[in-house]
Amino acid sequence: MRRRDAYAEPFRIKSVEPIRMTDREHRRKMISEAGYNLFNLSSDDVYIDLLTDSGTGAMSDAQWAAMMTGDEAYAGSRSYVALKEAVKDTFGYDFMLPVHQGRGAEKVFMAMMVKPGDTIPGNMHFDTTIGHILLRGGRPLDLVAEKGYEIASDDPFKGDIDLERLEETLSDGKLSVPFVIMTITCNSNGGQPVSMRNMKMASDICRRYDKPMFFDCARFAENSCFIKMREQGYKDKSVKEIARETFALGDGCLMSSKKDGLVNIGGLLCFKDESLYRKAWEYEIPFEGFITYGGMAGRDMAALAQGLREVVEYEYLEDRLGQAAYLADLLIERGVPVITPAGGHGVFIDAKEYLPSIPQLEFPAQALGVELYVEAGVRGVELGSCAFGHKDPATGAEVPHKLELLRLAIPRRTYTDRHMMVVARAFEEISARKAGIGGYRIVWQTEVLRHFTARFEPVG
């Protein structure tokens, strides 16, 4: 069991927000009214909200101060200039478009880069990335190395791409591949990092086949810190130096700044190359807004500029990654199967193993999410066959996802270790009655990204 008392959080609390525990009967009623989908709950009915680490973190006093200096000019605002400088300093890229959030960057980027029939390889695409590729008629292709699908492991870089398969894909004359995406860290298999070695080799392959490589870099600072902690040769480099080395390998990045931007809203689309940047204007202006604000308020750009400077501080990242590892340890100690090593932004529970009597097509991770909410008011999210399952094009039959995970994402600088202990204790209760937990069936869903709004009912 990891010690968390050798040092304390590298911040103190200046402002607090009350949260309230409800009773179990109330939660049962609320989740049933929500169609057993945790996204449909009101946050007032949630005690500890681990639905996502996206846009849910706490800003620093320096960021709040920066908000007050925000310049709301439509064009050429001071806050845009501050953000451009912070991006150049952190990523090394000269050309940057603000967007309202990560999927805004995806919408602009996929519209300008993807044609119907294109194949888009990556280590493992996030669900909104998949959605945008599909909407343009493209085919997302996950090439994460086989180790990325192992639940219990001590491999330090389970987000690595399978280099052989990448090369096979790029050399396949029948495929049209406009670019490659590396997602750092890899959200969809547990917030797992990608090693510098792997990124360098992937970049070399892309160069050889004349394909641009872009980063989906929502959690770039966490990835860089993992490299510092785990990869030979990086111990003495700063997180920022590692980030700069990473981004130098690619041609640009798409970023949801709601994660490692340490802000509640916003995103970035950055390019090394000026001509691609100028091409993106054609889509940025109609989809997101003028090129110097792109859906962000001036004050939000000011806060993001400050957030990018704070997020690469090692003390912050050591505490952040330490808290996820601590929660994983608490759960392992209680016999709950989790992805190991713990990822950067949360803990991912293997619901297939924890609830073996629920068939995959009855969504065991969804069932566990409902149970955790009813037990302790804790909200997680299913990342399994509801989020990533698909229909077989030939038969129309539902194909389950390889992994059946319940993600407990930890917002940044928001919850203390005592909150983590409440989560762990809830699992003691759930484990005692888990044989009686049943599965769910979907009674309503959308065609794309169904997990956000699907409604379920208990099976049997």
Ligand SMILES: Cc1ncc(COP(=O)(O)O)c(C=O)c1O
């Ligand atoms: C890896 C990754 N890419 C893209 C996105 C989409 O970002 P946003 O939610 O800001 O639209 C997310 C969001 O969770 C993500 O984790």
